[in-house]
Amino acid sequence: MNPRPTTAGSPTLLVIAKEPVPGRVKTRLTPPYTPQEAAVLAEAALTDTLHAVLRAPARRRVLVLDGTPGRWLPPGYEVAPQGSGGLDERIAAAFELCDDGPALLVGMDTPQLTPDLLAQVGRDGHDAWFGPAADGGFWALGFAEPARAGALVRGVTMSTDRTGAVQRRRLVDAGLSIGRLPTLRDVDTAADAASVAACCPPRSRFAAAMASLAQAVR
Template sequence: MTEQGDPRGITLIVIAKEPVPGRVKTRLTPPYTSEQAALIAEAALADTLDAVAATTATRRVVALEGRPGAWLPRGFEVIAQRGAGLDERLANVFADVGGPAVLIGMDTPQVTPAMLADAGRRLSAGDAVYGPAADGGFWLLGLRDPDPRRLRGVPMSRPDTGARQLERLDGLRVATLGTLRDVDTAGDAVRVAAQAPGTRFAAAVRAGAR
Protein backbone atom coordinates (compact mmCIF):
# COMPACT_ATOMS: atom_id res chain seq x y z
CA MET A 1 0.00 0.00 0.00
CA THR A 2 1.24 3.48 -0.83
CA GLU A 3 1.14 6.60 1.29
CA GLN A 4 -2.26 7.77 2.47
CA GLY A 5 -3.97 9.78 -0.27
CA ASP A 6 -1.72 8.45 -3.05
CA PRO A 7 -3.76 6.89 -5.92
CA ARG A 8 -0.89 4.67 -7.00
CA GLY A 9 -1.28 1.10 -5.85
CA ILE A 10 -5.02 1.15 -6.60
CA THR A 11 -6.30 -1.33 -9.17
CA LEU A 12 -8.69 0.21 -11.70
CA ILE A 13 -11.30 -2.18 -13.10
CA VAL A 14 -13.58 -1.66 -16.09
CA ILE A 15 -16.50 -4.09 -16.22
CA ALA A 16 -17.51 -4.43 -19.84
CA LYS A 17 -19.40 -6.39 -22.44
CA GLU A 18 -18.02 -7.18 -25.89
CA PRO A 19 -19.68 -4.66 -28.24
CA VAL A 20 -21.62 -7.09 -30.44
CA PRO A 21 -24.70 -5.88 -32.37
CA GLY A 22 -27.89 -7.03 -30.73
CA ARG A 23 -26.18 -7.74 -27.41
CA VAL A 24 -25.12 -4.29 -26.21
CA LYS A 25 -26.98 -1.03 -25.76
CA THR A 26 -30.25 -2.57 -26.92
CA ARG A 27 -32.18 0.31 -25.35
CA LEU A 28 -30.66 2.62 -27.98
CA THR A 29 -32.71 0.81 -30.64
CA PRO A 30 -34.61 2.57 -32.00
CA PRO A 31 -33.70 5.23 -33.08
CA TYR A 32 -30.28 3.66 -33.66
CA THR A 33 -29.82 0.35 -35.43
CA SER A 34 -28.23 -2.57 -33.61
CA GLU A 35 -25.02 -2.00 -35.56
CA GLN A 36 -24.95 1.70 -34.67
CA ALA A 37 -25.65 0.89 -31.02
CA ALA A 38 -22.71 -1.52 -31.00
CA LEU A 39 -20.43 1.12 -32.51
CA ILE A 40 -21.57 3.62 -29.88
CA ALA A 41 -20.88 1.04 -27.15
CA GLU A 42 -17.43 0.29 -28.58
CA ALA A 43 -16.61 4.00 -28.69
CA ALA A 44 -17.75 4.45 -25.08
CA LEU A 45 -15.61 1.52 -24.00
CA ALA A 46 -12.57 2.83 -25.88
CA ASP A 47 -12.91 6.28 -24.31
CA THR A 48 -13.27 4.73 -20.86
CA LEU A 49 -10.17 2.57 -21.34
CA ASP A 50 -8.21 5.60 -22.55
CA ALA A 51 -9.10 7.45 -19.35
CA VAL A 52 -8.00 4.49 -17.23
CA ALA A 53 -4.78 4.11 -19.20
CA ALA A 54 -3.90 7.75 -18.55
CA THR A 55 -3.93 7.32 -14.75
CA THR A 56 -1.08 6.29 -12.46
CA ALA A 57 -2.81 3.07 -11.45
CA THR A 58 -0.34 0.23 -11.03
CA ARG A 59 -2.81 -2.35 -12.32
CA ARG A 60 -5.56 -2.02 -14.93
CA VAL A 61 -8.12 -4.79 -15.42
CA VAL A 62 -11.00 -5.37 -17.84
CA ALA A 63 -13.63 -7.74 -16.46
CA LEU A 64 -15.13 -8.87 -19.73
CA GLU A 65 -18.21 -10.68 -20.90
CA GLY A 66 -17.18 -11.88 -24.34
CA ARG A 67 -13.88 -11.65 -26.18
CA PRO A 68 -11.31 -8.84 -26.42
CA GLY A 69 -11.15 -6.85 -29.64
CA ALA A 70 -9.11 -4.14 -31.31
CA TRP A 71 -10.57 -1.66 -28.83
CA LEU A 72 -8.41 -3.12 -26.02
CA PRO A 73 -5.19 -1.10 -25.50
CA ARG A 74 -1.96 -2.50 -24.16
CA GLY A 75 -1.37 -2.62 -20.44
CA PHE A 76 -4.69 -4.17 -19.41
CA GLU A 77 -5.30 -7.57 -17.88
CA VAL A 78 -8.47 -9.32 -19.01
CA ILE A 79 -10.48 -11.54 -16.70
CA ALA A 80 -13.81 -13.22 -17.37
CA GLN A 81 -16.94 -12.17 -15.53
CA ARG A 82 -18.46 -14.84 -13.28
CA GLY A 83 -21.96 -15.14 -11.91
CA ALA A 84 -25.59 -14.83 -12.93
CA GLY A 85 -26.91 -11.43 -11.88
CA LEU A 86 -24.94 -8.20 -12.04
CA ASP A 87 -24.61 -8.11 -8.25
CA GLU A 88 -22.86 -11.49 -8.30
CA ARG A 89 -20.63 -10.49 -11.18
CA LEU A 90 -19.55 -7.30 -9.43
CA ALA A 91 -18.88 -9.18 -6.19
CA ASN A 92 -16.84 -11.79 -8.04
CA VAL A 93 -14.82 -9.19 -9.95
CA PHE A 94 -13.76 -7.51 -6.71
CA ALA A 95 -12.96 -10.89 -5.16
CA ASP A 96 -10.95 -12.05 -8.19
CA VAL A 97 -8.93 -8.83 -8.40
CA GLY A 98 -8.48 -8.18 -4.69
CA GLY A 99 -8.24 -4.79 -3.06
CA PRO A 100 -7.88 -1.94 -2.92
CA ALA A 101 -9.76 -1.51 -6.22
CA VAL A 102 -11.95 1.00 -8.02
CA LEU A 103 -14.52 -0.29 -10.51
CA ILE A 104 -16.34 1.57 -13.27
CA GLY A 105 -18.51 0.48 -16.19
CA MET A 106 -18.35 1.28 -19.90
CA ASP A 107 -21.38 3.60 -19.80
CA THR A 108 -19.71 6.87 -18.73
CA PRO A 109 -17.39 7.85 -21.60
CA GLN A 110 -17.23 11.38 -20.19
CA VAL A 111 -15.09 10.12 -17.30
CA THR A 112 -11.64 11.70 -17.12
CA PRO A 113 -8.27 10.57 -15.73
CA ALA A 114 -8.59 13.33 -13.12
CA MET A 115 -11.89 11.90 -11.87
CA LEU A 116 -10.36 8.44 -11.57
CA ALA A 117 -7.25 9.77 -9.84
CA ASP A 118 -9.48 11.59 -7.35
CA ALA A 119 -11.35 8.35 -6.67
CA GLY A 120 -8.05 6.56 -6.07
CA ARG A 121 -6.83 9.24 -3.66
CA ARG A 122 -10.09 9.15 -1.73
CA LEU A 123 -9.98 5.36 -1.49
CA SER A 124 -6.40 5.48 -0.24
CA ALA A 125 -7.56 7.78 2.56
CA GLY A 126 -10.72 5.85 3.46
CA ASP A 127 -12.59 2.57 3.14
CA ALA A 128 -14.81 3.11 0.12
CA VAL A 129 -15.56 5.56 -2.66
CA TYR A 130 -18.90 5.89 -4.41
CA GLY A 131 -19.95 7.69 -7.58
CA PRO A 132 -23.73 8.20 -7.90
CA ALA A 133 -25.39 8.05 -11.32
CA ALA A 134 -28.20 10.35 -12.41
CA ASP A 135 -30.63 7.43 -12.80
CA GLY A 136 -30.31 6.35 -9.17
CA GLY A 137 -27.58 3.79 -9.70
CA PHE A 138 -23.83 4.28 -9.43
CA TRP A 139 -21.09 4.81 -11.99
CA LEU A 140 -18.11 4.04 -9.74
CA LEU A 141 -17.48 1.93 -6.68
CA GLY A 142 -14.19 1.54 -4.85
CA LEU A 143 -13.41 -0.73 -1.91
CA ARG A 144 -10.23 -0.91 0.13
CA ASP A 145 -10.97 -4.42 1.38
CA PRO A 146 -13.46 -6.01 -1.02
CA ASP A 147 -16.04 -8.18 0.70
CA PRO A 148 -18.54 -9.94 -1.61
CA ARG A 149 -21.26 -9.45 1.00
CA ARG A 150 -21.10 -5.73 0.31
CA LEU A 151 -22.50 -6.40 -3.18
CA ARG A 152 -24.34 -9.71 -3.34
CA GLY A 153 -28.09 -9.26 -3.14
CA VAL A 154 -28.08 -5.55 -4.03
CA PRO A 155 -30.93 -5.06 -6.56
CA MET A 156 -29.49 -3.76 -9.82
CA SER A 157 -30.89 -1.59 -12.61
CA ARG A 158 -33.48 0.04 -10.36
CA PRO A 159 -34.01 3.66 -9.27
CA ASP A 160 -33.00 2.67 -5.72
CA THR A 161 -29.89 0.66 -6.65
CA GLY A 162 -27.54 3.35 -5.42
CA ALA A 163 -29.37 3.78 -2.13
CA ARG A 164 -29.36 0.04 -1.53
CA GLN A 165 -25.65 -0.16 -2.33
CA LEU A 166 -24.87 2.65 0.07
CA GLU A 167 -26.71 0.75 2.79
CA ARG A 168 -24.25 -2.12 2.28
CA LEU A 169 -21.38 0.28 2.90
CA ASP A 170 -22.71 1.24 6.33
CA GLY A 171 -19.93 1.44 8.90
CA LEU A 172 -17.26 2.30 6.34
CA ARG A 173 -15.63 5.65 5.68
CA VAL A 174 -17.26 6.41 2.31
CA ALA A 175 -16.21 9.28 0.04
CA THR A 176 -18.88 10.38 -2.44
CA LEU A 177 -17.96 11.71 -5.87
CA GLY A 178 -19.94 13.89 -8.25
CA THR A 179 -22.95 12.55 -10.10
CA LEU A 180 -22.54 11.40 -13.71
CA ARG A 181 -25.11 10.35 -16.28
CA ASP A 182 -24.59 6.88 -17.67
CA VAL A 183 -25.73 5.95 -21.15
CA ASP A 184 -28.80 3.74 -21.23
CA THR A 185 -31.14 5.44 -23.68
CA ALA A 186 -30.81 7.51 -26.85
CA GLY A 187 -31.57 10.62 -24.82
CA ASP A 188 -28.73 9.78 -22.45
CA ALA A 189 -26.40 9.30 -25.42
CA VAL A 190 -27.18 12.74 -26.83
CA ARG A 191 -26.72 14.45 -23.45
CA VAL A 192 -23.43 12.71 -22.66
CA ALA A 193 -22.11 13.37 -26.18
CA ALA A 194 -22.80 17.09 -25.64
CA GLN A 195 -20.83 16.97 -22.37
CA ALA A 196 -17.83 15.32 -24.03
CA PRO A 197 -17.91 16.52 -27.66
CA GLY A 198 -14.33 15.54 -28.48
CA THR A 199 -14.67 11.86 -27.60
CA ARG A 200 -15.00 8.84 -29.86
CA PHE A 201 -18.36 8.32 -28.22
CA ALA A 202 -19.65 11.73 -29.30
CA ALA A 203 -18.45 11.10 -32.85
CA ALA A 204 -20.25 7.74 -32.93
CA VAL A 205 -23.46 9.30 -31.61
CA ARG A 206 -23.30 12.06 -34.23
CA ALA A 207 -22.64 9.54 -37.01
CA GLY A 208 -25.58 7.40 -35.94
CA ALA A 209 -27.93 10.38 -35.91
CA ARG A 210 -27.36 11.14 -39.59
Protein backbone atom coordinates in the same frame (compact mmCIF):
# COMPACT_ATOMS: atom_id res chain seq x y z
CA MET B 1 -0.64 6.20 -25.46
CA ASN B 2 1.36 5.43 -22.33
CA PRO B 3 -0.33 5.00 -18.95
CA ARG B 4 0.72 7.18 -16.04
CA PRO B 5 3.46 5.72 -13.86
CA THR B 6 2.28 3.37 -11.16
CA THR B 7 2.61 4.91 -7.72
CA ALA B 8 2.28 3.65 -4.15
CA GLY B 9 -1.31 3.79 -2.98
CA SER B 10 -2.76 3.71 -6.47
CA PRO B 11 -5.77 1.41 -6.84
CA THR B 12 -6.44 -1.56 -9.03
CA LEU B 13 -8.86 -0.23 -11.64
CA LEU B 14 -11.49 -2.66 -12.91
CA VAL B 15 -13.64 -2.08 -16.00
CA ILE B 16 -16.63 -4.43 -16.20
CA ALA B 17 -17.95 -4.59 -19.74
CA LYS B 18 -19.70 -6.55 -22.43
CA GLU B 19 -18.23 -7.16 -25.87
CA PRO B 20 -19.92 -4.66 -28.23
CA VAL B 21 -21.83 -7.14 -30.39
CA PRO B 22 -24.99 -5.99 -32.23
CA GLY B 23 -28.11 -7.20 -30.48
CA ARG B 24 -26.29 -7.86 -27.19
CA VAL B 25 -25.34 -4.36 -26.08
CA LYS B 26 -27.23 -1.12 -25.59
CA THR B 27 -30.53 -2.66 -26.59
CA ARG B 28 -32.42 0.28 -25.05
CA LEU B 29 -30.96 2.46 -27.81
CA THR B 30 -33.02 0.51 -30.36
CA PRO B 31 -35.01 2.25 -31.62
CA PRO B 32 -34.15 4.86 -32.79
CA TYR B 33 -30.76 3.28 -33.48
CA THR B 34 -30.33 -0.06 -35.22
CA PRO B 35 -28.58 -2.86 -33.32
CA GLN B 36 -25.48 -2.25 -35.44
CA GLU B 37 -25.50 1.47 -34.62
CA ALA B 38 -26.05 0.73 -30.94
CA ALA B 39 -23.01 -1.56 -31.03
CA VAL B 40 -20.96 1.22 -32.65
CA LEU B 41 -21.90 3.54 -29.81
CA ALA B 42 -21.19 0.85 -27.23
CA GLU B 43 -17.74 0.23 -28.69
CA ALA B 44 -16.99 3.95 -28.69
CA ALA B 45 -18.13 4.31 -25.07
CA LEU B 46 -16.07 1.32 -24.00
CA THR B 47 -12.99 2.54 -25.86
CA ASP B 48 -13.23 6.02 -24.31
CA THR B 49 -13.58 4.43 -20.88
CA LEU B 50 -10.58 2.14 -21.37
CA HIS B 51 -8.37 5.02 -22.49
CA ALA B 52 -9.46 7.23 -19.59
CA VAL B 53 -8.64 4.47 -17.13
CA LEU B 54 -5.33 3.90 -18.91
CA ARG B 55 -4.34 7.49 -18.14
CA ALA B 56 -5.28 7.29 -14.46
CA PRO B 57 -2.80 6.19 -11.77
CA ALA B 58 -3.18 2.47 -11.10
CA ARG B 59 -1.32 -0.54 -9.81
CA ARG B 60 -3.21 -2.81 -12.17
CA ARG B 61 -5.84 -2.31 -14.87
CA VAL B 62 -8.20 -5.21 -15.44
CA LEU B 63 -10.93 -5.54 -18.07
CA VAL B 64 -13.57 -7.91 -16.69
CA LEU B 65 -15.22 -8.93 -19.93
CA ASP B 66 -18.30 -10.79 -21.07
CA GLY B 67 -17.10 -11.82 -24.51
CA THR B 68 -13.88 -11.63 -26.48
CA PRO B 69 -11.45 -8.68 -26.69
CA GLY B 70 -11.30 -6.82 -29.99
CA ARG B 71 -9.15 -4.20 -31.65
CA TRP B 72 -10.76 -1.64 -29.35
CA LEU B 73 -8.71 -2.95 -26.38
CA PRO B 74 -5.54 -0.88 -25.86
CA PRO B 75 -2.38 -2.43 -24.42
CA GLY B 76 -1.87 -2.16 -20.69
CA TYR B 77 -4.79 -4.30 -19.51
CA GLU B 78 -5.17 -7.70 -17.99
CA VAL B 79 -8.32 -9.41 -19.26
CA ALA B 80 -10.46 -11.66 -17.09
CA PRO B 81 -13.82 -13.28 -17.85
CA GLN B 82 -16.86 -12.17 -15.91
CA GLY B 83 -18.26 -14.53 -13.34
CA SER B 84 -21.67 -16.12 -13.60
CA GLY B 85 -24.95 -14.99 -12.09
CA GLY B 86 -26.60 -11.61 -11.79
CA LEU B 87 -24.76 -8.33 -11.98
CA ASP B 88 -24.30 -8.23 -8.21
CA GLU B 89 -22.55 -11.60 -8.35
CA ARG B 90 -20.40 -10.53 -11.28
CA ILE B 91 -19.34 -7.30 -9.56
CA ALA B 92 -18.46 -9.21 -6.42
CA ALA B 93 -16.45 -11.72 -8.46
CA ALA B 94 -14.57 -8.88 -10.17
CA PHE B 95 -13.33 -7.60 -6.82
CA GLU B 96 -12.12 -11.11 -6.02
CA LEU B 97 -9.56 -10.64 -8.81
CA CYS B 98 -7.84 -7.93 -6.78
CA ASP B 99 -4.79 -8.14 -4.56
CA ASP B 100 -4.54 -6.33 -1.27
CA GLY B 101 -4.91 -2.58 -1.59
CA PRO B 102 -7.64 -0.32 -2.90
CA ALA B 103 -9.72 -1.21 -5.95
CA LEU B 104 -12.30 0.68 -7.98
CA LEU B 105 -14.74 -0.76 -10.49
CA VAL B 106 -16.37 1.22 -13.30
CA GLY B 107 -18.66 0.22 -16.15
CA MET B 108 -18.63 0.99 -19.87
CA ASP B 109 -21.60 3.36 -19.86
CA THR B 110 -19.89 6.64 -18.92
CA PRO B 111 -17.61 7.71 -21.80
CA GLN B 112 -17.44 11.21 -20.24
CA LEU B 113 -15.21 9.69 -17.56
CA THR B 114 -11.85 11.44 -17.15
CA PRO B 115 -8.67 10.33 -15.35
CA ASP B 116 -9.03 13.19 -12.89
CA LEU B 117 -12.30 11.72 -11.59
CA LEU B 118 -10.38 8.62 -10.52
CA ALA B 119 -7.34 10.34 -9.06
CA GLN B 120 -8.58 10.57 -5.46
CA VAL B 121 -9.30 6.86 -5.10
CA GLY B 122 -6.85 5.14 -2.80
CA ARG B 123 -5.27 8.38 -1.61
CA ASP B 124 -7.88 10.05 0.56
CA GLY B 125 -8.07 7.58 3.42
CA HIS B 126 -11.63 6.40 2.80
CA ASP B 127 -12.83 2.82 3.22
CA ALA B 128 -15.00 2.92 0.11
CA TRP B 129 -15.79 5.09 -2.90
CA PHE B 130 -19.15 5.56 -4.55
CA GLY B 131 -20.04 7.24 -7.83
CA PRO B 132 -23.81 7.72 -8.18
CA ALA B 133 -25.50 7.64 -11.58
CA ALA B 134 -28.22 10.07 -12.56
CA ASP B 135 -30.70 7.24 -13.14
CA GLY B 136 -30.47 6.05 -9.54
CA GLY B 137 -27.76 3.46 -10.05
CA PHE B 138 -24.01 3.87 -9.71
CA TRP B 139 -21.16 4.15 -12.19
CA ALA B 140 -18.27 3.51 -9.80
CA LEU B 141 -17.77 1.45 -6.67
CA GLY B 142 -14.54 0.96 -4.77
CA PHE B 143 -13.12 -0.53 -1.59
CA ALA B 144 -9.91 0.03 0.33
CA GLU B 145 -10.14 -3.69 1.17
CA PRO B 146 -11.58 -5.48 -1.89
CA ALA B 147 -12.18 -8.63 0.14
CA ARG B 148 -15.10 -6.83 1.79
CA ALA B 149 -16.90 -6.29 -1.51
CA GLY B 150 -18.67 -9.63 -1.73
CA ALA B 151 -20.68 -9.28 1.46
CA LEU B 152 -21.57 -5.68 0.63
CA VAL B 153 -22.56 -6.15 -3.02
CA ARG B 154 -24.17 -9.57 -3.24
CA GLY B 155 -27.93 -9.36 -2.88
CA VAL B 156 -28.28 -5.78 -4.10
CA THR B 157 -30.90 -5.66 -6.86
CA MET B 158 -29.26 -4.04 -9.85
CA SER B 159 -30.64 -1.88 -12.68
CA THR B 160 -33.39 -0.12 -10.74
CA ASP B 161 -33.82 3.51 -9.73
CA ARG B 162 -33.09 2.46 -6.13
CA THR B 163 -29.92 0.45 -6.77
CA GLY B 164 -27.56 3.28 -5.88
CA ALA B 165 -29.39 4.18 -2.69
CA VAL B 166 -29.49 0.56 -1.55
CA GLN B 167 -25.82 0.00 -2.35
CA ARG B 168 -24.73 3.15 -0.57
CA ARG B 169 -26.84 2.24 2.46
CA ARG B 170 -24.99 -1.07 2.60
CA LEU B 171 -21.71 0.84 2.84
CA VAL B 172 -23.03 3.22 5.49
CA ASP B 173 -24.52 0.42 7.58
CA ALA B 174 -21.17 -1.39 7.50
CA GLY B 175 -19.59 1.66 9.12
CA LEU B 176 -17.41 2.54 6.14
CA SER B 177 -16.22 6.05 5.43
CA ILE B 178 -17.23 6.83 1.87
CA GLY B 179 -15.52 9.01 -0.69
CA ARG B 180 -18.21 10.40 -2.99
CA LEU B 181 -17.41 10.70 -6.67
CA PRO B 182 -19.39 13.04 -8.94
CA THR B 183 -22.78 12.02 -10.29
CA LEU B 184 -22.54 10.92 -13.93
CA ARG B 185 -25.18 9.97 -16.46
CA ASP B 186 -25.15 6.47 -17.92
CA VAL B 187 -25.77 5.91 -21.62
CA ASP B 188 -28.94 3.82 -21.67
CA THR B 189 -31.41 5.64 -23.93
CA ALA B 190 -31.06 7.86 -26.99
CA ALA B 191 -31.68 10.92 -24.80
CA ASP B 192 -28.88 9.78 -22.48
CA ALA B 193 -26.55 9.32 -25.44
CA ALA B 194 -27.16 12.84 -26.72
CA SER B 195 -26.68 14.38 -23.27
CA VAL B 196 -23.50 12.44 -22.55
CA ALA B 197 -21.99 13.18 -25.97
CA ALA B 198 -22.43 16.89 -25.30
CA CYS B 199 -20.25 16.73 -22.18
CA CYS B 200 -17.57 14.28 -23.35
CA PRO B 201 -13.92 15.38 -23.32
CA PRO B 202 -12.26 16.63 -26.54
CA ARG B 203 -11.49 13.92 -29.10
CA SER B 204 -14.09 11.63 -27.56
CA ARG B 205 -14.79 8.61 -29.72
CA PHE B 206 -18.32 8.46 -28.37
CA ALA B 207 -19.07 12.07 -29.30
CA ALA B 208 -17.56 11.47 -32.74
CA ALA B 209 -19.69 8.35 -33.24
CA MET B 210 -22.83 10.22 -32.25
CA ALA B 211 -21.99 13.02 -34.69
CA SER B 212 -21.30 10.53 -37.47
CA LEU B 213 -24.63 8.78 -36.94
CA ALA B 214 -26.45 12.09 -36.89
CA GLN B 215 -24.75 13.13 -40.13
CA ALA B 216 -25.75 9.84 -41.78
CA VAL B 217 -29.42 10.59 -41.08
CA ARG B 218 -29.29 13.93 -42.88
